[in-house]
Amino acid sequence: MVEKFISQQSHRLAREAGLNPNQEQVIKYSISILSTTFFGYIAIGVIGALNGFFVPSLVAVFSTSFLRMFSGGAHASTPLRCVMIGAGIFPALGWVSSLIPSSWIPVLLGLTVLAGSVLLGLFAPADTTAKPIESKLQRKRLKIISFSLLYLWGFLIWLLTSWEGSRVDLINSSILGVIWQVFSITPLGYKTLGLLEMCIDIISRIGKSNKLRE
Numbered sequence: 001m002v003e004k005f006i007s008q009q010s011h012r013l014a015r016e017a018g019l020n021p022n023q024e025q026v027i028k029y030s031i032s033i034l035s036t037t038f039f040g041y042i043a044i045g046v047i048g049a050l051n052g053f054f055v056p057s058l059v060a061v062f063s064t065s066f067l068r069m070f071s072g073g074a075h076a077s078t079p080l081r082c083v084m085i086g087a088g089i090f091p092a093l094g095w096v097s098s099l100i101p102s103s104w105i106p107v108l109l110g111l112t113v114l115a116g117s118v119l120l121g122l123f124a125p126a127d128t129t130a131k132p133i134e135s136k137l138q139r140k141r142l143k144i145i146s147f148s149l150l151y152l153w154g155f156l157i158w159l160l161t162s163w164e165g166s167r168v169d170l171i172n173s174s175i176l177g178v179i180w181q182v183f184s185i186t187p188l189g190y191k192t193l194g195l196l197e198m199c200i201d202i203i204s205r206i207g208k209s210n211k212l213r214e
Contacts, residue, residue: 063177
């Protein structure tokens with residue numbers, strides 16, 4: 001239903017603007033990303049609030065998003081699945097952030113920046129089938145921006161660790177968000193997302209079979 005609505009709206013906008021089919025696909029992709037991001041944040045915020053981790057959940061997803069814009073990463077096959085997976089992952093990261101002691105932060109931050117540097121160097125920017133990166137110049141530019149954002153983020157988090165008023169759980173949730181993002185650009189990250197989609201398929205089939213029995 002959501003995909004059909006997005007297709008209809010992108011087709012209408014492209015027709016009114018006199019755009020070609022390729023340009024229509026760009027509009028469709030943009031609308032899909034914006035709608036998925038909007039509803040995804042709402043779902044993550046609601047589930048995080050219900051579990052008592054509203055702010056850490058949002059910090060985790062924001063930390064993922066700022067780097068994801070340039071480094072790319074695995075995407076679910078539909079906007080609805082993307083929202084569902086995000087609504088499960090980021091509240092979980094918010095919960096895990098409350099379990100990590102402050103003494104672990106320096107080591108965790110250092111390992112995240114180090115591993116992130118290696119993985120960004122190997123895999124960023126990660127392509128998506130809906131919007132492949134064809135220009136070598138664009139790919140190089142996105143990689144440079146990704147590295148710059150990672151190091152800027154690491155520096156800011158390091159500064160926060162020395163500030164007495166900073167919340168340990170929020171620092172941890174930001175680190176976990178970046179860890180998830182750099183993991184999502186790897187082949188294993190793509191496979192993990194595929195497994196999560198398989199789980200959604202299984203749950204969906206079980207739900208449909210239960211309805212038929214009723």
